[in-house]
Amino acid sequence: MNWLRNYPKQNYHRTPHQVMTSAVGKNATGLVAATFTPLTSKGEINLAEIGPYVDYLLEQQGVKSIFVNGTTGEGMSLTVEERKLLAAEWCNKAKYKMDNVIVHVGCLSLKDSQELARHAGEIGADGIAVISPSFFKPATADALKQFLQEVAAVAPAVPFYYYHIPAVTGVHLQSRDVLEGIEALIPSFRGLKFSGSDLMDFGQCVSYSPPHWSLLYGMDEQLIGALAMGANGAVGSTYNYLGSRVNKLMSAFNEGDLPMARTIQFQVQDILCYAMDLGFDLAVNKQLMSVVSGLVLGPPRLPLLLCPLPKANSIAQRLQQVLGVQ
Numbered sequence: 001m002n003w004l005r006n007y008p009k010q011n012y013h014r015t016p017h018q019v020m021t022s023a024v025g026k027n028a029t030g031l032v033a034a035t036f037t038p039l040t041s042k043g044e045i046n047l048a049e050i051g052p053y054v055d056y057l058l059e060q061q062g063v064k065s066i067f068v069n070g071t072t073g074e075g076m077s078l079t080v081e082e083r084k085l086l087a088a089e090w091c092n093k094a095k096y097k098m099d100n101v102i103v104h105v106g107c108l109s110l111k112d113s114q115e116l117a118r119h120a121g122e123i124g125a126d127g128i129a130v131i132s133p134s135f136f137k138p139a140t141a142d143a144l145k146q147f148l149q150e151v152a153a154v155a156p157a158v159p160f161y162y163y164h165i166p167a168v169t170g171v172h173l174q175s176r177d178v179l180e181g182i183e184a185l186i187p188s189f190r191g192l193k194f195s196g197s198d199l200m201d202f203g204q205c206v207s208y209s210p211p212h213w214s215l216l217y218g219m220d221e222q223l224i225g226a227l228a229m230g231a232n233g234a235v236g237s238t239y240n241y242l243g244s245r246v247n248k249l250m251s252a253f254n255e256g257d258l259p260m261a262r263t264i265q266f267q268v269q270d271i272l273c274y275a276m277d278l279g280f281d282l283a284v285n286k287q288l289m290s291v292v293s294g295l296v297l298g299p300p301r302l303p304l305l306l307c308p309l310p311k312a313n314s315i316a317q318r319l320q321q322v323l324g325v326q
């Protein structure tokens with residue numbers, strides 16, 4: 001009995017971690033790196049670094065799916081034109097190599113979101129994701145669903161994901177309310193990227209979801225909790241440089257080796273606690289990725305400020321110490 005909220009009961013008997021194939025495209029599962037956007041030292045997008053970035057993720061981290069132009073990619077700080085050029089280059093370089101390229105197309109303007117969604121369909125993206133508008137915020141889940149529906153409608157053949165990240169958008173609508181009846185509005189709807197800490201809301205989303213949706217979790221520090229709730233995969237910034245270790249966490253979890261999965265989760269937490277004590281934001285995260293990977297990712301875009309190198313070096317050192325422990 002669902003006594004938490006008064007939702008109509010669904011009877012999907014969903015098997016955790018398994019996603020059925022769907023009529024529209026393929027679903028994203030497993031580990032997905034939310035990519036940083038390479039910029040030149042002058043702050044222009046640096047497309048030349050994208051090919052090496054894709055190869056780094058595949059060869060050094062064993063990460064086969066990416067989520068581009070999202071929060072980590074500073075998507076909301078880029079122009080529509082820049083986002084198109086970046087999305088096209090990520091798709092081009094990942095083609096035949098990666099499993100999934102999901103392009104985040106959310107904007108404050110519905111028209112801009114539609115333009116990016118249409119473009120993502122044209123360049124062969126495997127999926128699109130949309131965040132809630134956050135300046136004028138939707139008053140209700142229905143208002144948000146109308147916005148999502150209008151974006152999805154211009155790219156009906158592209159799998160669509162709703163992207164929930166309340167700490168950044170300030171939109172605290174329950175995702176479960178957003179999912180209610182959504183496939184009737186958006187036939188291409190294929191899942192949720194949930195970057196919130198409310199595991200009860202996430203659990204209710206899993207409980208409601210049909211087997212052909214993917215439920216992807218986005219708070220890297222507590223992934224194991226979401227896996228226990230039935231997440232099909234994870235999207236996050238730290239998988240850029242911790243992907244190889246977190247792949248082991250996922251395998252351990254799937255094999256029922258909870259002590260191992262927990263050990264790795266605690267290692268991720270150790271690194272993040274260390275970083276947070278020093279002050280951890282996207283600018284620090286981006287610099288850390290440059291230090292760890294050797295990729296030239298450049299500065300963040302204003303209003304974010306460049307992270308001093310010694311700070312990123314110090315976190316990278318901690319990361320090496322922690323990863324040295326098997």
Ligand SMILES: CC(=O)N[C@@H]([C@@H](O)[C@H](O)[C@H](O)CO)[C@@H](O)CC(=O)C(=O)O
Binds near residue numbers: 034168272
């Ligand atoms: C607020 C934020 O940036 N969250 C990250 C996490 O990966 C986050 O960096 C990590 O859990 C460390 O706190 C992702 O959820 C963001 C993300 O997937 C994206 O870039 O779209």
